[in-house]
Amino acid sequence: MxxxxxxxxxxxxxxxxxxxxxxxxxxxxxxxxxxxxxxxxxxxxxxxxxxxxxxxxxxxxxxxxxxxxxxxxxxxxxxxxxxxxxxxxxxxxVQCPSTTNEWEDVSKEFWEKWNFPLCIGALDGKHVRCHCPANTGSLYFNFHGWFSVVLMAVCSAHYSYLLVNIGAIGSSSDGGIFERCGMKDALYNGRLSLPEDCNLPNTNTTCSYVITADDAFPLGRHVMKPYGGRYLEHGKRIFNYRLSRARRVSENTFGISTARWRIFKRPIDAIPERCIGIVKAVVALHNFLMFHESTLPRHERRYCPPGFVDSEDKNADIVPGAWREDVNKDTGYQSLTQTKNGNACKKSAKEIRDIFKNFFNSPAGAVPWQNVYINK
Incomplete structure (x- = not known):
């Protein structure tokens, strides 16, 4: 070289x-x-x-x-x-926003880039494959059928990690990991300095700031997940589509990390403490490189060049990013399972989700292509 x-x-x-x-x-x-x-x-x-x-x-x-x-x-x-x-x-x-103004800036990025208002991040979690630690039995054995530790993260609109929780044991249930980690405690107990509830854009409807998530996480006042069921009414399908657009940034953030740092493409041969240290290093390096590339013209970027992440064509159809060619289903970096909390979430959380649904189906919040996309 x-x-x-x-x-x-x-x-x-x-x-x-x-x-x-x-x-x-x-x-x-x-x-x-x-x-x-x-x-x-x-x-x-x-x-x-x-x-x-x-x-x-x-x-x-x-x-x-x-x-x-x-x-x-x-x-x-x-x-x-x-x-x-x-x-x-x-x-x-890898410092999360510490003031209300910084969180508002994160929210503005999601609104401008992904058309989701009052969004302060996309939440997701991945199992990181490791070899069976000695004398641990099935403690680290997950539902995929292998041993792992869990990386849970809230990602920004520009594919960087805002909040991370690293090291939960693979056998833990998905809702249980979120329930016990400091991330949820900080989110719901005022330790993140989130802004006060405010109006959705161009409306007088007040709503809370939220994180987008998938079915692996429980619905909450600050955590929005899709409506469940196969035969949903049109308005709920619109909400699920708009949520998935904003949530896709977390999948792409993990995808970039996996494609660039191939340590995740096979079981990590290390004890859990060292495995956690490796995951921490990759998270820090990813944010470090994404930050430095953000200062470069698009054509000079190598770590995450144009076309490397998912995009949309003129019809709003998803164009898969190049990272997907380098990451297959057998990688040692797999999603969490769906939670089974059913209707256990609070009524207020469902009401907040309905507020977003109504907003996305109103002139103030609709995007021109959403009905065409859903009707496909």
Whole structure:
């Protein structure tokens, strides 16, 4: 690989040489080692080894051959550097909005880009495949038939992670994971500094700020999920379509991460603590790279270039993103199951969903193509 060959450099490390240097400046102070006893492996090489491991998903043995390092050395470098990446990047690039104004900016992006008002994120969760941890029985065994830890995240309109909860055991029920994680507690107990309820655009109808989700999560005042059932009335089908447009950003966010960091395409050979550290590193790297690419012209973007995520044609039909060609159903990154909470949600949550449904079917909230799309 030639130093000036940026395309090959990107394929190898998933970033340009300039961005690699920026990353190294942030991480190096946390992984530099003393040279007192013998010459230590440099921070640049430690970072290179770790990025290559995350980008390929190759075994530590294969990485050790590539870099002419001992297997035990690579086995020590990777988890240390993953934790350093998270520690260096997360305070800057994986920080959720902390003020009402910042949440309002997130909401404006969803309205402008995905035509969903008062939306502050798209919620989804994925099972991350790992090898069976010793002496854990079926604790990490999920309904897919393999062992996993869970990454749950709220994603922005521009495919970055806003809130993450990493490390729930694979055997946990889907509603149970959300019920117990700090994310729900923060959402419903005022710890996120969400804006007060306000009017939907161009109306006098007041509604709360919400997160879009699928059937794997319980309906709530701040969590909107689709109407259930096969034979729905037209208005409910319109709501489900509009919800799915906004919710698709989470699927694409996970898709970009999986396509670029192939560590997720096979079981991670590590104990749960190290597996969690690897997932944290990928989340931080994803946001770091998405942020730096947002400053570039579209034609210069490599991590998430034009056409890499799902889009819509002039008829509002979905054009699958290129990441889907690189991620198949056998990847070690699978969706949660549907929850079975039935009608257990509060009446107020159903009323809020009906408010959105009525808005999407009114002149103030309808988009020109929605009836044509639904009638297909």
């Amino acid at each position: 030639q130093l000036g060959d940026h395309e090959s450099f990107f394929k190898y490390f998933r970033m340009s040489p300039i961005v690699f240097e920026k990353l190294l400046q942030l991480v190096a102070p946390l992984i530099i080692k003393s040279n007192q006893k013998r010459e230590a492996i440099s921070p640049a090489e430690r970072l290179s080894v770790t990025l290559r491991y995350l980008a390929t998903g190759d075994s530590h043995q294969t990485i050790s051959f590539s870099y002419r390092l001992g297997h035990s050395t690579v086995n020590k470098i990777v988890p240390e550097t993953c934790l350093a990446i998270w520690k260096a990047l997360s305070p800057i690039y």
